[in-house]
Amino acid sequence: MKNITTTAGEALGSHQDSLTAGVRGPLLMQDYALIEKLAHQNRERIPERTMHAKGSGAHGTLTITHDISRYTKADIFSEVGKETPLFLRFSTVAGERGAADAERDVRGFAIKLYTQEGNWDLVGNNTPIFFVADPYKFPDFAHTQKRDPRTNMRSSTAMWDFWSLTPESLHQITILFSDRGLPISYRHMHGFGSHTYSFINKNNKRTWVKFHFKTQQGIKNMTNEEGNKIIANDRESSQKDLYESIENKDFPKWDFKIQIMSEEQANNHKDNPFDLTKVWSQKEYPLIDVGILELNKNPNNYFNEVEQVSFSPSNVIPGIALSPDKMLQARGFAYPDAQRYRVGTHYEALPINRPICEVNTYHKDGSMSFEDINKKAGIIYEPNSFDGAKEDSQYLEPSYALEGNAARYDRSLENDHFYQARDLFNLMDDSQKNQLFSNIAAAMDGVPSEIIKKQLALFEQISSNYAAGVKMALE
The missing domain is CATH 2.40.180.10 (Catalase core domain)
Known part of the structure; x- marks a missing residue:
């Protein structure tokens, strides 16, 4: 028979009853097996991914x-x-x-x-x-896809408000609400x-x-x-x-x-x-x-x-x-x-x-540090005079040219956000276009009219048929 143990390997004499002060008494803090069990349960779920959960x-x-x-x-x-x-x-x-x-x-x-x-x-x-090409915008986009802090519900208004102010999202929107979006x-x-x-x-x-x-x-x-x-x-x-x-x-x-x-x-x-x-x-x-x-x-x-x-x-x-x-x-x-x-x-x-393959780093300590991560405990720095891992220039990447001044560039000034979405829209048959219109209209339920108008104006720049189709589906 195998003995049930603590995570440190100590065999337990009881796994059914907590340690208390008397039959009806309160729990004792010294019941470390109970504390360990509860503490572990609290940590059985790692935080879910912010996206792709x-x-x-x-x-x-x-x-x-x-x-x-x-x-x-x-x-x-x-x-x-x-x-x-x-x-x-x-x-x-x-x-x-x-x-x-x-x-x-x-x-x-x-x-x-x-x-x-x-x-x-x-x-x-x-x-x-x-949806976006600049990481500066990504956290904001992510917030539009999550729950509103006041209502604790997903917000179509937040989603479409962001998209209506972010024309670069049009290509991805067109895919998401097409037949391939599901x-x-x-x-x-x-x-x-x-x-x-x-x-x-x-x-x-x-x-x-x-x-x-x-x-x-x-x-x-x-x-x-x-x-x-x-x-x-x-x-x-x-x-x-x-x-x-x-x-x-x-x-x-x-x-x-x-x-x-x-x-x-x-x-x-x-x-x-x-x-x-x-x-x-x-x-x-x-x-x-x-x-x-x-x-x-x-x-x-x-x-x-x-x-x-x-x-x-x-x-x-x-x-x-x-x-x-x-x-x-x-x-x-x-x-x-x-x-x-x-x-x-x-x-x-x-x-x-x-x-x-073999892994050799100089990372040290921190949570989840396994005993074999630092194989040579005395060599925790580089360069060193011992037999520590060293760089090899054969793994250097070739350079590529960079130019321009360091600045925050407004890419919209020289970027056509519409033509690829237009090309995709023109590839769709009538049935696919009608699905697109219907899916967008359904996702706009409850969105304020001024935000819908801004989004329709963007669809208009893709194709007048695109905007008209969504508008009709909304009626």
């Missing part, structure tokens, strides 16, 4: 099917047939942990690839763009890295790259009415679909593709190629096949794996780097900082986050 995840592999080594020296792409283990977390963006899976929302598509050169975290969404499951949607990243090849030449994951299951979406029927009976519809498909060995797959842009092309591109509210034309920069992503194993413990998995766009590997994308650069700080607060200082030492 509701999620599902699975393990899988990325298999390389095409040679792209001319663009990047990353070992993950070094040979056709190479397999890399990964963990993918899907999520809804705005809702809390208790939100329903079938709500209209952007979906997160975050991948942690465990490579021999370190973890590569590709943290994206099911849309190739986002996927039937995580398996039936595309994924995107969204940001522009760097590829660096063995000759230290840089190109810019965007990442795409095209579902092999086909795109399938729902109307608001269909989603509401599902929510009435099942708030975990996407979780159930993903879990059961993998358990039944119907492993979901995505085709992994990239777009490539040279530094010269970027310098002459009509838009800022690092603007997160814009896509690159696939006619100008066609998709290039890379590999296949497959999910083939469910988590053994949801909390340990799906809740504690911690992503950051700053986790890159040699041959992959960041770019001047402002949102990407800010996320490179904000994500690991959020994980240190949410999970703990040494969150990357947890099994779900731990790299499969």
Whole structure:
């Protein structure tokens, strides 16, 4: 028989009754087993993510099917047939942990690839763009998606007020309220890295790259009415679909593709190629096949794996780097900082986050400090005269040119926020346009008329038919 113990290993003589002063007496503070049990329960839930709180995840592999080594020296792409283990977390963006899976929302598509050169975290969404391009605006956007502090309810007014004053959001709004804004499951949607990243090849030449994951299951979406029927009976519809498909060995797959842009092309591109509210034309920069992503194993413990998995766009590997994308650069700080607060200082030492390669840092102490983090206790600084880990110049990234004065630039003065949303709108058939109008009108219920007028004026700059369609749906 195994003895039940405290977390320090002390065997307990009783696990049924608290220590009290007499049969009817009060509790005694010296009942440390009780205190430990209650204190642990208080900490069984880590703070939920500010965004992407509701999620599902699975393990899988990325298999390389095409040679792209001319663009990047990353070992993950070094040979056709190479397999890399990964963990993918899907999520809804705005809702809390208790939100329903079938709500209209952007979906997160975050991948942690465990490579021999370190973890590569590709943290994206099911849309190739986002609502804002400057991180200065992101906390404000996030507040519009959360609960009003006075009513403790989601506020359509806050949402549309912000959007009506932020024209760069129009492209993402058009996607969110289109038929693709409500996927039937995580398996039936595309994924995107969204940001522009760097590829660096063995000759230290840089190109810019965007990442795409095209579902092999086909795109399938729902109307608001269909989603509401599902929510009435099942708030975990996407979780159930993903879990059961993998358990039944119907492993979901995505085709992994990239777009490539040279530094010269970027310098002459009509838009800022690092603007997160814009896509690159696939006619100008066609998709290039890379590999296949497959999910083939469910988590053994949801909390340990799906809740504690911690992503950051700053986790890159040699041959992959960041770019001047402002949102990407800010996320490179904000994500690991959020994980240190949410999970703990040494969150990357947890099994779900731990790299499969050797890790050598000079980080010291802090919460969750495992005994093997600082292997050589006496060497906690660098440079040192001992056998401590040292830098290697072969991992330096090539430079790229910067120009201009340090200032807070108003990007709207030279930025067309309307043409890509117009291109998307013109691609829609009549049925898709009517869904768009109806979905927007439903989301505007209760919004003050002056805010609706401002938003209609923005739609008018996309297309008079766009504005007229929404206006008619509102009547």
